Amino acid sequence: MSSSTRPAHGIAIREAVAGDAEEIGRVRHAAWQVAYSGLMPADYLAGLSVDGFVLSARRMLADRAARRMVVLVAEVGGVVSGFASVGPSRDEDAAEGSVGELNAIYVDPAIWRLGIGSRLQEAALRRLREAGYHEATLWVLAINSASRAFYERTGWRHDGGVSGFEAGAEVLDETRYRRAL
DSSP, X not given: OOTTTSOTTSEEEEEOOGGGHHHHHHHHHHXXXXXXXXXXXXXXXXXXXXXXXXXXXXXXXXXXXXXXXXXXXXXXXXXXXXXXXXXXXXXXXSOTTTEXXXXXXXXXXXXXXXXXXXXXXHHHHHHHHHTTOSEEEEEEETTOHHHHHHHHHTTOXXXXXXXXXXXTTEEEEEEEEEEEO
C-alpha cells in the first residue's frame, strides 16, 4: 500500500475481499444501532440482526462486479472498522457514466470522530474519479443532522432530490446530496 492509504496512526484502506463480509456486517449493524437510534422506529432497529447485515454484505461483495461497485474497508490495527461502497448512480435522472454514487459509508461507532469516515470517503471518491465519473450523489435521512453536517463539511450540497426509506411500517424522508469530483 502507498503511504497515502496507510497513515502513521494505523489506519489502512483497502479493497474489500469476500472474507470481510462478517466484519462489514458487524460494523454496519453497530453503526445503524447508534446512528439511527431516535431517527428510525425502535422496533425496526431492534429487528435488525448482525446476521442479516452479514448476509447483505456477502451479497454486495458477490455482486459488486456485475453492479460495477467498489467496496473499500478501513482497517484499524488490522481489524475492519469501517467500509464504503461506490458505483454508478442508481437514480433514474442520473446521466449514464457521468454520475457515481456513494452507496454506503459506515464506521464502527466505538471509534467515530477519529477521521476514519473522512479517509474512507476520500478513497471512495477517488475511485469514482478514476472510473471516469464527474459527479457523485448520496442519499441520507433528512432528519439525520449529524450525517448531513459531515457531508456538508466535506463538500456535499443538497440538490433538491427527495425519496423515501421504508423502515418497517414507516417511510422516512431521504434527501440527496451531490458534489463535483
